[in-house]
Structures are given as structure tokens and as C-alpha cells.
Amino acid sequence: MHDIRFIRENPAAFDAGLARRGLAPLSAEILALDKSHRELIVEIEHLQAERKRLSAFVGQLRGLGQHEEAMSFQQDAIEVSKKLKDLEPELDKSKGALTAMLAAIPNLPVDDVPQGADEADNVEVSRWGSPRDFDFAPQDHADFGPALGLDFEGGAKLSGARFTALRGQMARLHRALAQYMLDTQTGANGYEEVNPPLLVRDEALFGTGQLPKFAEDLFRTTDGRWLIPTAEVSLTNLVADQILALDSLPIRMTALTPCFRSEAGSAGRDTRGFIRQHQFEKVELVAIAKPEESEAEHERMCAAAEGILQALGLPYRKMLLCTGDMGFGARKTWDLEVWLPSQATYREISSVSNCGDFQARRMNARYKPEGEKQTRFLHTLNGSGLAVGRTLVAVLENYQQADGSVTVPDVLAPYMGGITKLAPR
Template sequence: MHDIRWIRDNPEAFDAALAARGREPLAASLLALDDARKAAVSTLQAAQERRNAASREIGQAMGQKDMARADALKAEVAALKDRMAEAEVTEKAASADLIAALEVIPNLPLADVPVGPDETANVERHRFGTPRVIDGAKEHFELGEALGQMDFEVAAKLSGARFVLLKKHLARMERALAQFMLDLHTDTHGYTEINPPVLVKDAAPYGTGQLPKAAEDMFVTREGLWLTPTAEVTLTNMVAQEIVAEDVLPLRLTAATQCFRSEAGAAGRDTRGMLRQHQFLKVELVSITAPEQSLDEHERMLACAEEVLKRLDLHYRVVTLCTGDMGFSARKTYDIEVWLPGQKAYREISSCSVCGDFQARRMNARYRPKATDNKQPAPQFVHTLNGSGTAVGRALIAVMETYQQDGGAIAVPAVLQPYMGGLTRIEKA
């Protein structure tokens, strides 16, 4: 959510940032809505002040036995009450119009974000390792089905398209990947593990920016609870409506959860295999920081996500997303794209974003700065960050395709072997 006061002070900068996002200028229309809200507030305040003054004058008139004046003032007070009720309705409607306009406007990009319309304008930042050359490399679904441990037909019978049923060692490897990632992030990177619910009320996805813009890409129950598309929703909202002490920042949280997305805009894309599923496992990283910490924390979060792939010895590259490819709530985003030998292509496995105070304003999440010179500063909005640490299903795909052996077996990466009971190789029974 944007600060209308900042927009009023910086209308040209606001519109220029929206233009970088490919959006039309909106400052003038937003300020007109705010002017209407302010006018309604002024009308209400003037009516309240006059009502209070008239009420005092009634007492004076009664004391002076001037009943005619007292009756006239009483009639005026009654009329003012009606006018105040109308002004309250007008003010609420004007405020609602302003919020409705603000809540669908994306975050503004940082100055160093490349400008462009789509992924073709993303800028590569760096790479790790080199692509593995595998003659006749197969894709993950070919390998998994040949092993008899990846079943899309049974999943379709149970749930429909874009679901998968993993069996035996591949099921265990997915679990092993999640455990490995959580252990790395908690033991080495200092994140606190959380096991959150995956059903949330409207306020949670609204706070992180999925609602109202991305409602069509989410699942909702009959009771009106939303299935979380990412643990970002729950972890970030842990500080919603709170004022935290500055000395507890940064808060670093991680969770492995099932995630649910309708993939409404992905018709015809990645229909084979488990790259784009309605339900998938992901390890999420979330940081809550003071404003001056957030950019450094963004670099740190990226390094934490990269370490997962380094320890798995998977080749990847990091790209900075352009303005047209960033998510709604992001100010700047790094994508980690892992190399898939079967596809002979890079595919996103992690997305790390810094959001500034954009989500915090929607959630009313603040921190109390430390007192200076015996003065307690007013609470300020926190900054929020989120990233995949990483997408577990896509990590499974990358491991399968990268570590495939002649005959269709899958070698188990060394870091996963302790989580696999010492198993070094997955083969068909």
C-alpha cells in the first residue's frame, strides 16, 4: 500500500516509477480522491465544532430564560446531527474509494532495477558452476515414471491435472530435500523454524498483496478461508497489527509448507511433469527488518538460498528481474534459475524480494525505534522480505535431471544421503 502523503509530496516521482512498471500515471486521480476525502473530513469537523458550540449556547440561553433562542439552537443541533451523519457516510465512501484505488497499485521499483516489459529484459547477475552435459538426458517425468516412483495417472484420478503422486525413494528424497533446507537455514543461517497453518483469513493474503489482485490464482474454501500460495503469507503476517521492539530485528523466519495455486494464467504451460503444480512443497524465507537493514538483508537472503544449490552442486544463475517481471509487492527481486539438463534450460527455483514498507502498511506492522536523548520516537513501519529457500519440488526435478545415470538410475547427492538412510542411488526395483 502506498502512502498518499508521499504521493502528494512526490507526484512526478510516483508517476515516473509507475511508468517504469508499464503503468499509466495515477498521481492526479489519487490526489483527487484524497481531496474528496479531505473535503468530507472538513465538513464533518466543521459540523462537529458548530454542534458543540451550539450545545453550549443552548445552556446559556436557558440560563437567560431565552426559550425562543434555546429552541432555535436545539433545532440547529438536530439539523447538524443529520448533516454529520451524512458527512460520515460521505467520508467513509471517499476513504473506501481511495483505499480501493491504492490497494491495486504495485510497489514502486528501486532505482537500480532494470526497466523492461517482461522477462526478456531481466539482467543476469552471476552464475555458479557449469551446465552438466549428459548425452541423451531425460526429463524428470521420464526418469520418475521409468523408475515407477512418479505417478501422474493416479494423481489425476484422485485430484485432476497438475498433481503428482511420488512413491518410495522419490517421496523420501522430496522429504529429505525439505529437511536438508530447513536444517541449513536454521542451524547455519539463523532462521527460526515455524510450522504455520495453510488456511488463512482474508486479512493475511491482503496484507502481503495477494488480495485482491491475485484472487483468481488462489483456492478458497466454502468457509471463506484461503489456501496459502506460499508461506510468505503466514510468516510475514505474524507481525501484522503489531509493534515490535527494534532490538529484536531482524526477525528471520523459515517454514516448509504445502503451497496451493490455481495457475489461472498458465493454461498450456508446463503441462507435462511437476514443474507447475496446483499443490507443491516449498521452503520459505521471510525477514522483518528496520528500514536501514533491508537492502543488506536482501543480499544475505539471496546468499542463503544460493547455498542450498551450492551444497547440492547444482548449476544455476542469478538474474535481477526487470520492472515488468517483478511481483506485485516487490521493490527489487532476484531470481535463482537452476539448470535442468533434461530440458536444456534454466528454470526458476527461488525468487528473493525486498518489499520495503509496502506490505507493512497493508498489515499495519511497525517497530518501536530505540529511545535517543530520553525521547521515544514514534513507531515506524517495518520492512519485509521474502524468498524461496527453495522450491522443494523443483529442487527434486533438478537433482533427478542433474544426477541421472546410464540406465535411468538417480545418484543421491552427498548432502542428502544422511537424510536418505545412507542410500546412494535410486534404481528401479
Template sequence: MLDIKWIRDAPAAFDAALGRRGLGPASARLLTLDQNRRQILTRVQEVQAQRNTLAKAIGRGKAKGEDVSSLLDEVGRSKELEAALEIEARDAEAALNDALAELPNVPAADVPDGPDEQANQELRRWGTPPSFAFPAKEHDEIGAGLKMMDFDAAGRIAGSRFVVLSGPLARLERALAAFMLDLHTREFGYREVSPPALVRDEAVFGTGQLPKFAEDLFRTTDGRWLIPTAEVPLTNLAAGTIQDEAALPLRFTAMTWCFRAEAGAAGKDTRGMIRQHQFTKVELVSLTSPEQSATEHERMTGCAEAVLQRLGLPYRVVVLSTGDMGFSATKTYDIEVWLPGQGRYREISSCSNCGDFQARRMGARYRPAGSKQTAFVHTLNGSGLAVGRTLIAVLENYQQADGSVAVPAALKPYMGGLEVLAPDAA
């Protein structure tokens, strides 16, 4: 959520920031709601001051033995008026917060302007795409040849956009997740967490998926939400808390199933495992002070890159444009892995700095050293990595002419020494 004080102080800058997002000006509407709220609160304070004056007058009157019944009646009316004004104030506060909740985070100054992904800017590349002496296959064809990837069985069980993995390929998925968690916890200082996969409205609101993106989520019959990413429960670990500055940054990682309705993805990536309703992901979340967040953003992106480097998977890093950036982000780096079967780079991780946008929504604060005041933390999140897409990348980059797939060296300790995935290994 955006800071109404900043909007009040710099309405032109706020409207210009929204314009970079492709949105029209909103300061006038927000400031009208804010002014109404503040006027009501001022009226509440005036009524309270008047009642204090009455109370003193009642005290003096009683001391003199005077009749103070009319003053007591006035106090009663004052309390009734204050109660009514407090209801108005709560309604005005809710109206302002509802309007703020619909607006995305403002982009950082160095984010490239543009309407969509075509305006994203490539920053760097790592690794050389492999060259095969045979036509490169896509992952679903490789998986079918291995007899370890079954979309038909998944369709009979759950419908489209699901898959059943079996045998060594299922173990490879597990190996990838374990490898990522070990790397992030042992080398990069993240604390492993096993969070709930069902969360309340407040948690999904806190990270920015509600209210605007409810159609992208799955909801249970008792009103909970299946998490679209572990970002939701991990970031909400700080909801309603005050951290000591010395404890920051806090770094969390988790491997969870993620669930997405993909309501806006009709017709996109319907083949294979690229875009599914259920998938496994290792998530990274950091909570920092404002001074730390830019450096932490670079560090987090580097942690995600390290996974691909250890696996020997070529990739590139791009900074997203204002039109391609997520709702809660102020700046995002996408890591795109090379897929030989498609002959192009595809997203495998997004690492975002959200500034204090999410912290304001969930009330996550810290107390600066030596200060009695508190401030909002900055939150960051990133995929470290999407396990299913990493599996796809391994299948396509390590495929061999006979249809088998070599196991990357980094994964062999997690595969019981298995070096090759082949149909006879199923």
C-alpha cells in the first residue's frame, strides 16, 4: 500500500509515477478521501475537547453546590456525537484504504519505462547454449520418451494443466528442490521454513494478491486461499510485528506446492509443464531496513543465479519494464533459462524489491537502533528457483541423442549415484 503522506506532499510526483505504470492520475481522488477523513478526525478531537471543558465546569459547579444536570445532559449528547463521528471516521478510513489498496506500487527511478515485456532490458548472460548433433526435443517429448511424464493420467485425475511424474524423473524433481534448499540454507544464510499452504484473507491481502487478483487464486469452501507462492506465508511471518534493526535482514526459504488458477493464461503454454495449476517452487524472502533493500535485491538475484550456475544451465537476467512488473514490486529482475527445445530463454525466477509496499499492508515494522519510533521494513521475494521449470531446463539442456538425459553433476549425490535417466531406469 502506498503512503498517503507522500501522496499528500508530492501529488504531482505520485501521478507521474502512476503514469509510468500506464495509469491515469489518482491524487485528486485520494486527497479528497484523505481530507474527508482528517476533517472527521478533527471534529472528533473538537468534541473531546469540548467534553473536557464540560467536565471541568461540572467539577466547579458541584464544588459550589450548583445544579449541573444541564451540563451532564450536554456531556451525554457529546458522547453520542463522538460515537457517531467515530463510525464516520472508520468508514472514511476504510474508503481511503480501499482506494489505496487498488493501486500498484510505484516503480523505482531506474526501472525502464514501457508498456510490456518488449521494453525489458537485458543486463547479462551466463553460459553458452548447448549445440546438439541432433534436433533438440522439448521437455514433454523427452518425458514421454522416458515414460516418466504422463499428462493423460493427470488429466483423468485432475483435468488440464497438471502432470504425473514417476520413477527417476519424480526423484529428479525432489533432488532439485533438496539441492536448492541446501544451497540457500548452507551457503547463503536463509532459514528454512515449512509454512502453511492455506492462508487467510489478511495474508493474501498483505502481499498484494487481494483484492485485485482473486481470480488468479484458488479458494477453499471455508474461505481460505491456496498459496500461489510461498512468498505469501513467508512474508507474513512479519505481519503485525516489530523487529529490532539488529535482527535485519531476515532471510527465509521454503519449498512448497504453489497453486494458480491461471485465469488470464487461456491459450498460453497449454503444452507441457511450463504453466500449470500446481507446481513446486523454492522461494526466497528477505525483510530488511530501507537502507539494505537495494543491496539485498542484488544479493537475492545472485543466489537464484547460483542455482543455475551450479547446474550448468545457461541463462540471462533482464530488468522488467514498468508495464511488465508485478503489482507489489518497485523493481524486478527476471532470470530466464535457455530451453533448447524452444530455442529461446524462458522465465525461471523473478526477484522483486517491494520496498515498504507490502509492509504497510501487513503492519510489518522495525525499530531503528537508538530510536523510540518504528518504521516499515522493506520486503523482497524471489524464486530460488521454480522447480518444475528447472526440471524442464535440465531435461532439454542435458538431453542425449538416444532420448536419455544426463544427470547434472550437482544432482548426482541426490540421485543415489544415478548418472542417466533412460526408459529402462523407470
């Protein structure tokens, strides 16, 4: 959500930020709605004061025994009350229109985010590791994975396209990856583990920006709740409608959860294999920080995600997303892209975003700076540390052998119960 006071005071800067997002100017339309809304508030406040004055006058006249005069002023008070009753729905309507407009506008990018239209304009920041030099033609995980326990047919039989069952040693490797990630983020990186609800109300998804704009990308239950598309929704909303103590910041949370996405806007993309699923698991990272600390927290969170890739020995690159490729709620995003030998390219495995106070305004999440009377909105950050399924794909492809087996990365040994290699069944 955007700060209406900022738009009032900086309409040109606001429109310039929208232009960087590829959007037309909106400040004039927003300010017209805001002006109308504020005029209604002033009118209502005036009528409320008038009603209070008349009611007090009626009481005084009755106390003096002047009942006829009191009746006249009481009638005036009744007329004022009628006007108020007529105006209150208008006030609700104007407030709703202003809120709806502000809620549909994406966050503004910070200055160092590169200008661009789509992923082709993203900027590579760094690379880690070198792609393996295979002495055979590396295969796509979708081709050799079924012999190791990737049951695409079984998943599709149960639930349809983009659902997969993991069996035997493949399920064990998937679990090992998830547990290693969670243990690392809670241990070495100091994130608090949370086991959050997977079903949330409308307010939670509004708070993190998925609603109202992206409802078609979500799954909804018959009782009106929503399946979370990411644990970011549950974790971030744990601070909604709160004023946090200064000494509690920053708050760092992590969760391993299933995630559910309808992928409404991805028809035809990654239809083979385990890369784009309707149900997948992810270790999510969320931080709640003071504004002056959020940039450093962004760096820290990205390093926490990178550390998993480095420990697994998976080559990757770090990308700074351009204005046209950033998510709705982000002001700045880094993507980590892991090397997939079968595609001879890097594919996204984590997005790490600083949302500034955009989500906090929607959630009314605040803190009180030391020595100040007024509260301020917090900054929120989120990232994947990592997406478990895509990491599984990266391990399978980068550690595949000519005989169809897959070597287990050394760092996962404590989680694999003595299994050092996945062999075709």
C-alpha cells in the first residue's frame, strides 16, 4: 500500500516511479479521490459538531423549562442526524474507492533497480562455481528421474497435471534437502523456526499483496479460506496490527511448508518435469526490520540463501531484477539462478525481496522509534532459502552419472541414513 501523504507531497516523483514500472501516471486521479474523501470527512465532522452543539442547547433549554424552544432545536438536531446518515455511506464508498485504487498499484522501485521490460533486462551481479564438464551428454531430470523415484504418472493419476509423487530414495533425498535447509537457516543463520497455518483468510493475502490482484493464481477452499502460495503470507502476517518493541527487531523467521499455486499465468511453461508444480515445498525466510536496517537485512538474507547452494556445490548466478520483472510488492529483488546441465542455462531457484513499508502499511505493522511519540511502519523482507523441489532438480542434474545414478552431495550425508547414491530401481 502506498502512503497517500507521499503522493500528496510528491505527485511527480510518484508518477515517475510508476513510469519505471511501465505504468501511466495516476497521481492526479488518486489525489482527486483523496480530495473528495477529505471534503466528506470535513463535512461530516462539521455536522457531528453541529449535532453535538444542538443537543447540548436542547438540554440547556429543557433545564430552564423552555420546552417549546427546546423542541425546535431538537428538530434541527434530527435534521442534522438525517444528513449524517445519508453521508456516512458516501464516506464508506469514497474510502473504499481510494483504498482499492492504492491497493492495486505495485510498489515503487528504489533508485538502483535497473530499468527494463522483462527478464531479458535483468542484470547479472555475480556468479559462483563452474558448471561441471560432463564426459557424457547430461540428461533432463524428467527423463532419468522416474527410474529413481520421480513418479510423474502416479501424481497425475491422483491429481492431474503438475502434481508428482516422490517415492523411496527420491522422497528421502527431498526430505534430506528440506531438513538441511531448515537446520542451516535456524542454526547458522539465526532464523526462528515457525510451523504456520497453511490456510489463511483474505486479510492475510491482502497484507502481503496477493489479493485482490492475483486471486486467479491461488487455490481457495470451500469455506472461503486460501491455501498459501508461500509461507511468506503466514510468517509476515504474524506481525499484522501490532506495534513491535524496538528491542525485538529485527525479527527473522523461517518455515518449511507446502506451497500451492494454480500457475494461472504460466500456460505452456515447464510442463515437463518437476520445476513448475501446483504443490511444492519451500523453506521460506522472512525478516521484519527497522527501515534503516532493511538494506543490510536484504544482503544478509540473500547470503543465507546463497550459502545453501554453495554447500551443495551447485553453480549459480545472482541477478538484480529490472523494474519490469520485479514482483508486485517488491522495491528491490535479487534472483538466484542455479545451473541446469540439461538446459545449459541458469534457472531461478530463489527470489529475495525487500518490500520496504509496502506490506507493513497493508498489515498496519508498526514500531515506535526511541524518543519519538509517533509510530512508524516497519520494513518487511522475504526470500526462498530454498525452493526444495527446484533444488532437488538441480542436485539430480548436476550430480547425475552416466549409468543413470545420482551421487548424493556430501553435506546431505547425515540426513540420508547411509545412502550415498540414488540408483535406478
